[in-house]
Amino acid sequence: MGQIILGVGDYGASNQSGEEVKTFALGSCVSVVFLDPKTRTIGMVHVALPESSINKAKSAEKPGYFADTGIPALLAQMAKFGCNPKGKGMVVKLCGGANVMDTNDTFQIGKRNALSIKKILWKYGMGAVAEDLGGNFSRTVSVSVDTGEIILSSPGRPNWKL
Amino acid sequence: MTEKITPEEIQKIISSVPLLSASANQLLQATTDPDHDLMQIVNVVKTDATLTARVLKVVNSAAFGLINEITSLDRAISYLGERLVVGIAIGDCAAQLFDKELKGYEGEHGALWRHDLRTAIASREVVTQSNSTINPDLAFTAGLLHDIGKALISDYLQGTASDVLQKIENNEFSDYLAAEEELIGFDHPRAGYELALVWKLPEPIAEVIRFHHTPAEASEEFRELVYAVHLGDNIAMMGGCGTGADSMQYMLDTNYTQYVDLHPNALANIMLVVNEDYEKLERSFSEAGE
Known part of the structure; x- marks a missing residue:
């Protein structure tokens, strides 16, 4: 099976049957998954931080790194596959955003990532139909073009679906 | 049921682990001395042919993207910085772990x-x-x-x-x-x-x-x-x-x-x-x- 592997701050899309899009070990990062039933296209962005304002140069070089630049970048990418550029009709799922135990505000990057992503989605009139967010564990996430199903895995835990 | 590790057992496990090389040990000691300088690091690395070769290999790896090859150890160490040199030494000695x-x-x-x-x-x-x-x-x-x-x-x-x-x-x-x-x-x-x-x-x-x-x-x-x-x-x-x-x-x-x-x-x-x-x-x- 073909795979598109996304690193931190990467985004990608596919409509190839038999292919999957995958990202490894999300800690506080969040994976935003878009599924477009009309064109049978899937897309994913691996967001590391909530706001691009902390490093404009980095966001220009790798927009997927930040929630506010990553989502528009993924939508633009999916538009190349014939998807609606404003995300209309797309199904959204969110995974990741874990936090360390007994954390304080400064270290709640996972929570802030998820919040920032939801705010951006709201601007597009989009909302997640399913989410697997928070907790104190890392997640590896893969989405299949054929089924649109998300499989999550984490060391020491049985795989689960979203 | 897991087996408990006794203090004797942990010593037995440790005895099966290779010791740090003399040069890695000297580099660690130098790092913790607030008055040390880069020459001390260079002098330690010079005494260890394997480490010298590794340091030169790392500095000339594609990841650093140098246009001209560095062949002098002094230059390699000042380019990589002390921490990377210590990292290379420890990484090599304790690779098994x-x-x-x-x-x-x-x-x-x-x-x-x-x-x-x-x-x-x-x-x-x-x-x-x-x-x-x-x-x-x-x-x-x-x-x-x-x-x-x-x-x-x-x-x-x-x-x-x-x-x-x-x-x-x-x-x-x-x-x-x-x-x-x-x-x-x-x-x-x-x-x-x-x-x-x-x-x-x-x-x-x-x-x-x-x-x-x-x-x-x-x-x-x-x-x-x-x-x-x-x-x-x-x-x-x-x-x-x-x-x-x-x-x-x-x-x-x-x-x-x-x-x-x-x-x-x-x-x-x-x-x-x-x-x-x-x-x-x-x-x-x-x-x-x-």
């Missing part, structure tokens, strides 16, 4: 090295971006060695990961550290500390290994450094780079604010730098190792 598959934590081959390298970079950045007076090279080296105890006890934890996670979720264990202690009678910081004593590691590094999850218990003299690595460790795990099932399953000591002045924006910046530096370093180490 760093590359070990951490079966007890369900961690893959090399997961320990990757986590430790990320922790090293993050600890250095914590020190740098919080305007601390701690030597960033020392924070890097201590970060590189902080979890070495996991390689010693991992085999004894085989088959326990899923049960431990369940028990942490049910509050039967407060965190993974408590689980290690309860299950095998030794947690990884204590096991690592025993190794630090045998290896005669400098005191600040031994303190980091012993107290990186419980920094408040470190001696006052080294507490700031221990807190810096405690944060570096957590930042590495938040970046998705842990050592397996135990990732993010340890308490953050939020009293770090008394020792480390870390602004929320600084944390985001540190995470950015860690990702970038890590990719470059990992590439240079692996290219040079081929």
Whole structure:
């Protein structure tokens, strides 16, 4: 099976049957998954931080790194596959955003990532139909073009679906 | 049922681990001496032909993208910086430990090295971006060695990961550290500390290994450094780079604010730098190792 592997701050899309899009070990990062039933296209962005304002140069070089630049970048990418550029009709799922135990505000990057992503989605009139967010564990996430199903895995835990 | 590790048993495990080379030991001693200079580092590396070759290979690896090859050791070391040279020396000596598959934590081959390298970079950045007076090279080296105890006890934890996670979720264990202690009678910081004593590691590094999850218990003299690595460790795990099932399953000591002045924006910046530096370093180490 073909795979598109996304690193931190990467985004990608596919409509190839038999292919999957995958990202490894999300800690506080969040994976935003878009599924477009009309064109049978899937897309994913691996967001590391909530706001691009902390490093404009980095966001220009790798927009997927930040929630506010990553989502528009993924939508633009999916538009190349014939998807609606404003995300209309797309199904959204969110995974990741874990936090360390007994954390304080400064270290709640996972929570802030998820919040920032939801705010951006709201601007597009989009909302997640399913989410697997928070907790104190890392997640590896893969989405299949054929089924649109998300499989999550984490060391020491049985795989689960979203 | 897991087997408990006795103090005698841990010494037996340690005796099967290769000792650090003389040059690695001298480099570690030099790093912890506040008055040392780069020439001391150069002089140590010069006495070790294998290390010299490795340092030159790393500096000339594609990851650094140098146009002209560096052939002089002095230039190579001043280009790479002390921490990388120490990192190369430790990485080579303790490769057997760093590359070990951490079966007890369900961690893959090399997961320990990757986590430790990320922790090293993050600890250095914590020190740098919080305007601390701690030597960033020392924070890097201590970060590189902080979890070495996991390689010693991992085999004894085989088959326990899923049960431990369940028990942490049910509050039967407060965190993974408590689980290690309860299950095998030794947690990884204590096991690592025993190794630090045998290896005669400098005191600040031994303190980091012993107290990186419980920094408040470190001696006052080294507490700031221990807190810096405690944060570096957590930042590495938040970046998705842990050592397996135990990732993010340890308490953050939020009293770090008394020792480390870390602004929320600084944390985001540190995470950015860690990702970038890590990719470059990992590439240079692996290219040079081929």
